[in-house]
Amino acid sequence: MFEECFQRRWYRTAACYILVIAKLEGPAVSQYCALRLLQATLDESLYELAGELVRFLLRSGRDFENANTDSEKLSPRFMGYLLFRSPYKRQSSDLKSNSMKELSPHINSVMNILESHASYLMSGKELSKLVAFVKGTQFDLVEYLQRERQGSARLENFASALELIGEKLQMDTLQSRLDAEFLLAHMCSVKFKEWIVVLATLLRRAEVLVDLFRHDLRLWKAYSITLQSHDVFSEYLDLLSALEEELSSVSDRTLQSNGPVS
Structure with a gap:
């Protein structure tokens, strides 16, 4: 049902299945589905829903880290999403702040998606969308601006x-x-x-x-x-x-x- 809703772009309905997937198929699968859904909602500027997904991903990511410390147990498909990079290429270097380098792969994957979207909006000067994005997802705009001063924010x-x-x-x-x-x-x-x-x-x-x-x-x-x-x-x-x-x-x-x- 999740996949059908996702393909039909019924993203709000698809989000309702995330918790069901977590209970029936485990946190790895639910994280994978939530990451896909997060990217899709950002592409459609559905920032309130994106914010809900971010909160779910960060919370479940921490729980998953505590329950599973062996990365070899993760499926190759999910590991690929943990290393997610948006097709949008940021103009600045990919250097991360120390705080981001210390994040777990699950949380870092969420931050990669959010940063890529912020760079996309900033480069296109889609500023009203940027404000809605920041407010909806609680994205740290100050830290981003400090890092992207000579990059996408220039x-x-x-x-x-x-x-x-x-x-x-x-x-x-x-x-x-x-x-x-x-x-x-x-x-x-x-x-x-x-x-x-x-x-x-x-x-x-x-x-x-x-x-x-x-x-x-x-x-x-x-x-x-x-x-x-x-x-x-x-x-x-x-x-x-x-x-x-x-x-x-x-x-x-x-x-x-x-x-x-x-």
């Missing part, structure tokens, strides 16, 4: 990134603005400057930009030139004027606080 060009991400997020909707705020908070936590500039611009968060630019005037100059030299960014010229005024005010206050130069 922004090559500010102008093209601002235009593309603006189109993807559709900032005229409340949910998109909430998604952008969620991402901005995470980017600030890891001090991911390129992303902070793009998201704060889209959200018109002048206070965030001022705090960034007053410590990096070269970045401010490049930002100002970019917005003024592209017609597509004309909607941000009022923001640019407000930033220029605020930065000038900050500079004046700094000079006053330092006092006259003797």
Whole structure:
């Protein structure tokens, strides 16, 4: 029944059979089925269901590790899934953090699937889906961003990134603005400057930009030139004027606080 539901893409119904499979056929088979189902639900952006599967896999994986320490007892098919790699190739190296290297094969297989999906969404700038994915699966976005700063999370060009991400997020909707705020908070936590500039611009968060630019005037100059030299960014010229005024005010206050130069 599981296989029939899976083939018909009745993933919610298929998930109901996972516990039955665990009782009748054992944890190895149920883990294998759950891993297949997890990948399928991620491909369909069914992130709440994916989150339920992640919790099941992590819990049952730990139980299975305790019950079976001999990897030779696992079927070749299941061992293949433990070494699962998504067909999507991550742009960065496959170096893992120390915490991931220490994980059991069962848990590591889940993390491989989640990381591959995060890289797929990040590279395609599918940011609303990324937020839903993170919230649904409790994926550690901060750790991922720290590791992928020069990989799939890297922004090559500010102008093209601002235009593309603006189109993807559709900032005229409340949910998109909430998604952008969620991402901005995470980017600030890891001090991911390129992303902070793009998201704060889209959200018109002048206070965030001022705090960034007053410590990096070269970045401010490049930002100002970019917005003024592209017609597509004309909607941000009022923001640019407000930033220029605020930065000038900050500079004046700094000079006053330092006092006259003797």
